[in-house]
Amino acid sequence: MLFAASAPPLLTELAIMLVAGTLIALVSARIGVVPIVGFLAAGAVIGPGGIGVISDIDLVNQSADIGVMLLLFTLGIEFSLERVRQLASLVLIGGASQVGLTTGIVTAIVVAFGVEWRTAVFTGLLVSLSSTAIVLKVLAARRATTSPTGNMSIALLIFQDLAIVAMVLAVPLLGGQTTGSANALFAFGKAAGIVIAVIVAARTLMPALLRYVSRFQSHEVFLLAILAICFGTAYVTSLLDVSISLGAFLAGLMVSESRVAARALGEVMPLQILFSATFFVSIGMLFDVGYLARNLPLVIGLAAGVVVIKLFATAAAGFLLRQPRAVVASGAVVLAQVGEFSFVLERAGEEAGLVPAGLANGTDAFIAVTVLLMALSPFGIRWGETLAARLETSSDDQPARRSPVTVGDSGDAAEHEPLQDHAVVNGFGPRARRIVSALELAHIPYTIVSIDPEAQRWGVSTGRRVLSGDVSRQFIADRAGLRDARIVLAVDSPPSAVEQFARIAREHNPEVKVLAWAADPADAADLERDGLVDHVVAERQAALDALIAHALGHFELPEPATEAVTHAVLHAEAEQSEEEDA
Template sequence: MDIYLLQNVAMILITAVIVLLIFNKLKLPTMIGLFITGIVIGHVINDTSMISTLSELGVVFLLFIIGLEFSIEKFSAIKHYALFGGILQVSLTTILVTLLGLGLGLVLNSAIFLGFLVAFSSTAIVMKIMQQKHLNHSVQGRVTLGILIFQDIAAIVVILITPLLGGQSIELHTFPELLIKLIGVAILIVIGAKWFIPLALKDAAKTKNRDLFMLLTLFICMGTTFATSLIGIGPELGAFLAGLLISNTEYSHQTLGYIQPFQDVFMSLFFISIGLMVNLHLFIYNIGIILALTTIILLIKFAATLLTGIVLKLPNKISISIAILLSQIGEFSFVLAREGMTYGLMTQRFFSIFLGVSILTMSVSPFLQKFTPQITKLLSKSSYFQEEGELKTLPEELTEAQPIKDHVILVGMGRVGKQMTKACNQFNVPILAVDMNPIVVEQQQNLGVPIIYGNASNENVLKQLRVTSAQCIVISASTYEGTLNTIDAARRLNPDIHIIVRTKYLKNIEEVIEAGADEVIPKEFETSILMFTRIMDYYNKDMDEIADAVNDLRSDNYDAFRSVSSEDVSAYLSNSFTEVELDSLRVYNDAHISDFPFEKNNLTVTSVIRDNSTIIYIDEKFQFLEDDIILFTGLRHDINKFFEDIEF
């Protein structure tokens, strides 16, 4: 590998780490730190083409994720705000900024282009703020999302018409060829969305091979982007279409979880690359102009969005909140700005000033959001806001939206998950479920169970399950490592959630509780309890007395059994109830039943616990496997003699 490349990468990473550590200590937004990292690196590294190339992948993944999160149902519920509100907000901002551009001496094409640049807000920043403030399902959150969706689609359209603003003419003789290509792509998209992609993802999911599923989703993203680029459609639109193809499948949430780390890394490089483009000398030299333009643009965007909220007849408090959320210039504007440079719509000097203004608007957004109550209070002193705020009511379509909360999350839809579903439904307890088996997910969805496909240890999947507003999470189907990861993720996202875990063995209880679980139910012990109750019932023992003994054993999270081996569990259970006792033995190597002196010592094998099942039909040819637990009954002196006989 090129040592020079390694040197540059190492320098970028260590600079970013140092800057972000400082910003984290100062509790400043990470994005500002990434911009500053780019500015610093720009003065140290001469060749920054590698960073710029990688940063373009950040935009591709961002568009892919936007496509993934695009839901026809969500869009339909807020279509009035997404379409009418989005058109009004983008149009008002574009017109006002265009007039500002003309006043600054720009030609009409460049002024219109500047209007487009400023009209778009930062999806990344706004969504992050809404997640931190838990605004995603609030009224302002839903309306803001609708406008952002429109902006994202409009940004793709602007990318396509930018060459026309730059003076590029449309060659009519190429139109039929382009039309054929577009029709071909549309047909492929329809076929892919309806048959190929769902089936391919389903087959990949069946294998439960994480690498295979992740590589397939990356191929869909990059393959679609490459295909659209071949016919002259920008990679941004291709990535959006790729996400759209997966968004309507049940695999979108898990795909988002796999892609999110790539997007985070490349978007970080994208913001660093923006800092690289900043000419520090020009920035300092024009600092007065930049600060003035930043203030004017913040006011223009605030006013345009506030007016949009008023036209939509939203309460003024909500309109002000939305206006503050959308007041910054977005990351798409950087992509458009570079396109504008290519087509001569921006000079180098104005490009540098625009970058400075954009970075400042993005940087102040988190701070402005914190002052939303104060700004609302200040504006409420106006007679208009005061009177209208009392008269306006919330639109009906928004008041009906009640996101699920105080629910139970079921991880795994096996036997326990299905029983929990029935029990919760019987007592009207809301649930959301998740499973990694696509066939199970499909079956349960057909039965009306609210279930998604995904790995619950993935934060994006847990967020889709509304973990932050859930009361309880029951983990009953996962690998042991996956269980620990799910506990960790759930506890980080919702520190107050009650976590109940079903695990195989008693030996895991301590570690699972230390990982953050509130209650642990070991299957190994519960099976022994079940066998114990059956045997005691066979001997006509009093069931109330048996129930008291079982409850005593279950108390204190099985403390009585944490320090003993599984071989001792059944001996505790049968104490003082009958002369015939129940005991257990763990098998450490594969063996035949004849290898153990059960018959010689007048003992009866009642069952074998193996993995997730209990085997009760044991004959003379039975073969034991490693880690089997054998349950057997007999008199105590015969059991003692048995253990003496098997000691080697």
């Protein structure tokens, strides 16, 4: 044996998966392919259909189940009850028509080949879902999530990801495990009761609980609390014979109603990435290269059929939403694959005795088609962009009209509106508030990042942009727009925290200017010595003047305007001090 006999079985399997997944993902990134494709390829190589170095797939599947839970948990946090409500018309009309058409067409075709209708409906549901992970990853990399194509695609994906909950509940009915209308109504009634309980908890209990936890400003306590909510809710739903995936999604919705939702997402995202990678590797391990070689014409034919059906259904939904032809065409290509949640549904169907399309090797065919389309999807999305550009130049289509509520809109602008050439203020304190006042007077866009719950309350009460979280988390750094910022400021932090923040800012944006404040001139000299910080203000009496002048100077504000803004901020501060003294 190559591996130590004393190593726990799960450690051996995970070590192989992570090493293989990392190596192949690196190759994928080098050639410009999204890492998910690399994970799928890694699974195919090390799985039973490849060189077979993984012996216990059940252990891998247990880790993959955690990946699905965390994927749905983060999905629930990003949705939020308010966002679901705002997008109701766009999501329901477009999503329902796309999923309904796809399911109906596939069902009709499968039934025409003599397959029992329940199996045909199950097959249609599998095909109706697209890959949220791949689509969002590719759109985000191309900064197209808020483009017209991105808006339509994400709206349909939202419906699909919500629909998976109902689909998982419906699978036992299709498999005949729940007989009688009374039992069916009881199953859905139980699920509805759980959803209502979650909504009540999200509106009442959860915000107060997370505010209390965040008061300690401890990353460890906060992360453990978030994971306890996720796994605890999933466990409770499992006790009620409801999917743990639904429980995880509902837990995310509960967290989404708190002001610290973005921070929660940032804390959980590294774990989600890890276990989601395990999930995609486990999917690749199910891929049987031998089956593909023996049934290549069948797999290619089925894949082509899926693409044609989804192109038609998505295009029909796009026209129903009155989108321009270019947006309809590119959006249809974006969603022309089968998604990761289809594997969740397929597993539920397997437990209920349902086989895709009723084929003798239906599961193998489904896996082969899905993995093939997932691998080709990033290339298809790029081709769709080219097609859209040609249609825009060759037609009289006007730029796509944004819906009254755009995908990605939220009540918290700091979390969703992309900024460029702006200021990022790290931390919450008196100097940060004065800097923000100066930026506002000068009409300079900014984002405040802080884990202090007082910052959230202050932001809500004053209407300021405040992003709850730690900028060291990749997700929070992306939300804050560090990559596109012109200047970043750490003016209420100790020198050690300033140095860490400066290193993070430089990693994301080597050209960004870093401005800090230090009480001790010696500390200021230390921070500037290594070049991490461009300028440190250490003048005790004129510190605020200098901070404002340096901050506005990086935005090329004329000197008279800078002096006027500085005077206004200092005057307001003086008035506030007098009121407090009185």
